[in-house]
Amino acid sequence: MKPTPFDYTAPTTVPEAIALLADDSREAKVLAGGQSLIPMLNMRLARPEVLVDVTRIPELGRLAVDGSGALHIGAAVRQARAASDPAVQEGWPLLAAAIGHIGHPQIRSRGTVCGSLAHHDPAAELPTAALALDASVVIAGPRGTRTVAAEDFFIATFSTACAADELVTEVVLPPLAPGHGWAFEELTRRHGDFATVGTAVLLERDTASHTVRTARVVFCGAGPVPVRLPAVEAALVGSDAGERAVTAAARAALEHLAPSDDIHAGAVYRREGAAHLLVRACTTAWERCS
Numbered sequence: 001m002k003p004t005p006f007d008y009t010a011p012t013t014v015p016e017a018i019a020l021l022a023d024d025s026r027e028a029k030v031l032a033g034g035q036s037l038i039p040m041l042n043m044r045l046a047r048p049e050v051l052v053d054v055t056r057i058p059e060l061g062r063l064a065v066d067g068s069g070a071l072h073i074g075a076a077v078r079q080a081r082a083a084s085d086p087a088v089q090e091g092w093p094l095l096a097a098a099i100g101h102i103g104h105p106q107i108r109s110r111g112t113v114c115g116s117l118a119h120h121d122p123a124a125e126l127p128t129a130a131l132a133l134d135a136s137v138v139i140a141g142p143r144g145t146r147t148v149a150a151e152d153f154f155i156a157t158f159s160t161a162c163a164a165d166e167l168v169t170e171v172v173l174p175p176l177a178p179g180h181g182w183a184f185e186e187l188t189r190r191h192g193d194f195a196t197v198g199t200a201v202l203l204e205r206d207t208a209s210h211t212v213r214t215a216r217v218v219f220c221g222a223g224p225v226p227v228r229l230p231a232v233e234a235a236l237v238g239s240d241a242g243e244r245a246v247t248a249a250a251r252a253a254l255e256h257l258a259p260s261d262d263i264h265a266g267a268v269y270r271r272e273g274a275a276h277l278l279v280r281a282c283t284t285a286w287e288r289c290s
């Protein structure tokens with residue numbers, strides 16, 4: 001199918017973009033990499049009257065580590081650029097690995113990191129990675145600018161804290177202290193598909209006791225938002241991340257995950273798959289703790 005007719009605009013400043021989004025006289029939608037929006041237009045699942053291309057706004061192309069060590073990824077930064085950035089690979093390898101699971105190179109070379117967060121497909125890798133990495137999302141709009149923690153940003157399937165007249169300007173990832181290990185694992189039907197189910201695991205090793213000091217475990221494809229399970233994390237914290245602890249974590253995942261059935265997979269398959277992935281991810285993350 002073909003999209004309904006729309007106007008294309010390419011503002012060069014954030015205030016200009018917000019003015020276009022806040023104009024009540026016609027429905028506007030942010031265009032970033034277009035990798036989800038354009039198919040939606042073609043299928044007429046979205047019918048905006050004007051597209052606001054934010055990738056021509058120079059300040060949104062920022063990919064930098066600030067003085068406090070936090071990573072800033074602007075709304076125009078493509079997924080491929082973020083994944084290949086040396087600072088990202090060195091400081092936030094979990095993010096780079098998660099991006100590597102998205103579709104194919106052609107998708108990642110156009111799609112943006114912030115676009116994936118704003119779109120919020122519950123099977124997508126980046127919302128889960130963002131929650132595991134304790135990210136914050138910066139949103140600008142006619143009422144000003146605010147920063148929303150990842151755990152409050154994802155509200156429901158394809159729904160976030162960013163309103164229709166607002167723009168995600170950047171995502172900010174705090175630095176990881178030494179001693180962290182990570183893993184991102186997912187189950188897909190075919191290479192490049194969205195995750196049937198997946199998990200991001202971040203473990204911190206206590207160097208004195210050689211036990212897990214902190215754990216962040218998040219699942220995608222397991223609910224309408226990225227799912228963080230305190231029971232799974234509690235099974236790991238204080239342990240040596242050995243077989244007994246990891247098995248207990250997997251048992252907690254089986255007990256607490258409540259995915260739904262859909263045309264791609266049944267709930268039981270997803271839950272069992274998540275538990276298996278978790279075992280592998282915990283083992284890998286612990287091996288990577290330095």
Ligand SMILES: Cc1cc2nc3c(=O)[nH]c(=O)nc-3n(C[C@H](O)[C@H](O)[C@H](O)COP(=O)(O)OP(=O)(O)OC[C@H]3O[C@@H](n4cnc5c(N)ncnc54)[C@H](O)[C@@H]3O)c2cc1C
Pocket residue numbers: 029030031032033034035036037038039054075101102103104107110111112113114115116118119123124125126162166167168169192193194195
């Ligand atoms: C064949 C194919 C395979 C794919 N496989 C995967 C996969 O395995 N995993 C995965 O996670 N994704 C996958 N994708 C989707 C891809 O990751 C998209 O790039 C991503 O979902 C959206 O990013 P985008 O920059 O392309 O956003 P767009 O498509 O431009 O926008 C998506 C939505 O988000 C809104 N939006 C975008 N940026 C902002 C912003 N800064 N502020 C406010 N709203 C904004 C838009 O208005 C739109 O509603 C696939 C896409 C294709 C075509």
